[in-house]
Amino acid sequence: MKVCVTGATGFVGAHVARALVDRGDEVRVTFRNRARLDRLAGLDCEPLRADILDLPATRRALRGVEVAFHTAGLVGSRPVERVFRVNAVAPRIAVEAAAAEGVRRVVVTSSTAALGPAPAGEVADERQVYRGNFGLTYADAKHEGEQEALAAGQRHGVEVVVVNPSYVLGVPVDPNQPGETSTRAVGNYLLGRMPLVVAGAANFVDVRDVARGHLLAAEDGEPGERYVLGGHNLNWVEFIDRLARLSRIHRRVLVMPPELTGPVRLADALPGPDLGEGAYLMAQNWRVSSRRARRELRYTARPLSETLRATIDWYRDLISAGVFDSQRSSPTSVMASAVRLGERAGLLGGLQLAERVIGRRLVAGA
Numbered sequence: 001m002k003v004c005v006t007g008a009t010g011f012v013g014a015h016v017a018r019a020l021v022d023r024g025d026e027v028r029v030t031f032r033n034r035a036r037l038d039r040l041a042g043l044d045c046e047p048l049r050a051d052i053l054d055l056p057a058t059r060r061a062l063r064g065v066e067v068a069f070h071t072a073g074l075v076g077s078r079p080v081e082r083v084f085r086v087n088a089v090a091p092r093i094a095v096e097a098a099a100a101e102g103v104r105r106v107v108v109t110s111s112t113a114a115l116g117p118a119p120a121g122e123v124a125d126e127r128q129v130y131r132g133n134f135g136l137t138y139a140d141a142k143h144e145g146e147q148e149a150l151a152a153g154q155r156h157g158v159e160v161v162v163v164n165p166s167y168v169l170g171v172p173v174d175p176n177q178p179g180e181t182s183t184r185a186v187g188n189y190l191l192g193r194m195p196l197v198v199a200g201a202a203n204f205v206d207v208r209d210v211a212r213g214h215l216l217a218a219e220d221g222e223p224g225e226r227y228v229l230g231g232h233n234l235n236w237v238e239f240i241d242r243l244a245r246l247s248r249i250h251r252r253v254l255v256m257p258p259e260l261t262g263p264v265r266l267a268d269a270l271p272g273p274d275l276g277e278g279a280y281l282m283a284q285n286w287r288v289s290s291r292r293a294r295r296e297l298r299y300t301a302r303p304l305s306e307t308l309r310a311t312i313d314w315y316r317d318l319i320s321a322g323v324f325d326s327q328r329s330s331p332t333s334v335m336a337s338a339v340r341l342g343e344r345a346g347l348l349g350g351l352q353l354a355e356r357v358i359g360r361r362l363v364a365g366a
Contacts, residue, residue, distance in 0.1 A: 002064060003027055003067045004029070005029050006029075006069070006071060008029035008030065009029070009031055009039045011172060012168060013029075014173040016214045017173075018043055020069075023215065031048075032049065032051055040174070048061050053085060053089065055096060058094060059097045059100050065101075068094065068106045069106075069218070070091055070108045073086060075181045088142075091148055092145075092151075095149050098158050099156030105158070105159040108145070110143075110162050111139075111142045112288045113136070113139035115164060119285070123288060126226050139281075162226035163221075164228045165213070165230070166203035166288055167204045168180075169308065171314040179315070186243060187315045187318075189243050189249075190249060191319065195336040197239075197254075197256070198255075198258055199361065202233075204307070205301055205307075206301065210229050212299070213229035220298075227297060228292065230289070242305075243365065250365060254364075
């Protein structure tokens with residue numbers, strides 16, 4: 001089968017392309033920057049230059065293919081206009097291009113962020129109504145993008161299936177790459193550049209399982225529907241504790257109560273372009289269920305320990321190779337250094353005792 005993958009030079013997109021090549025499909029991939037094709041590590045693909053916001057270029061990319069995988073996206077909250085154009089407008093353009101070229105099915109990569117946070121103590125799934133009252137740029141854009149794609153599919157008679165991956169971990173197709181946004185949580189911990197986490201919760205999944213979920217959605221997904229591709233629900237304190245145990249590197253990471261992220265965000269007290277919204281995102285309850293994908297697509301997720309070990313080992317190889325030696329200091333790395341200095345000075349010793357008094361974790365990873 002001839003297929004096209006937009007965003008194939010990204011983390012998820014590259015794994016989708018590899019899964020398709022391994023299956024024996026004829027794979028075309030789009031790119032804007034030819035240098036990024038190295039991220040495909042020599043996969044047998046047909047590269048074609050195309051901007052996902054350019055309808056004629058996207059039509060050329062989809063010409064002659066049976067199924068398209070629109071994996072392109074932008075993770076972040078700024079610049080706002082760019083985030084919305086890539087995440088909210090481009091999915092509609094992909095479906096319109098598919099309709100014009102007679103492509104029968106488009107699998108659109110959204111995110112569990114598009115479901116919205118689950119209420120406290122609950123788990124979200126595809127039925128959750130998106131409330132949109134959190135003011136989260138990335139979540140709002142991804143939700144709008146999947147709605148635009150589904151509506152365009154209905155208008156033009158294209159089978160559109162949406163997949164919603166959770167927090168994706170694992171090793172890139174090209175293991176020489178330093179990692180994408182989601183995997184940096186592991187890298188920053190190992191490098192001692194993670195000063196704190198927020199006591200929210202997330203769902204963590206292996207990129208290889210997400211890629212396979214895309215193929216399953218293309219085969220058996222119900223047109224007009226979406227499927228959560230998740231793995232394992234954990235709060236961030238548990239996640240850091242697991243990293244510490246599996247890596248055998250124990251670093252004190254401070255735990256910020258979720259209640260503080262609102263004022264932090266409003267005051268923009270955390271420096272950097274995305275840290276205020278990033279902390280607010282981390283504070284939410286992003287627990288999700290993949291029950292529907294398991295039932296209808298035969299989707300499965302491997303053990304989290306397997307994913308974490310692979311991610312840790314890959315980052316250790318990069319660290320040993322000196323990939324991060326010339327990395328500039330960032331506000332978070334400076335904060336992490338301050339935490340380590342405080343630990344050496346004995347200023348953090350009372351936190352674990354205080355935990356027992358207030359009944360809340362204040363330190364993770366120790």
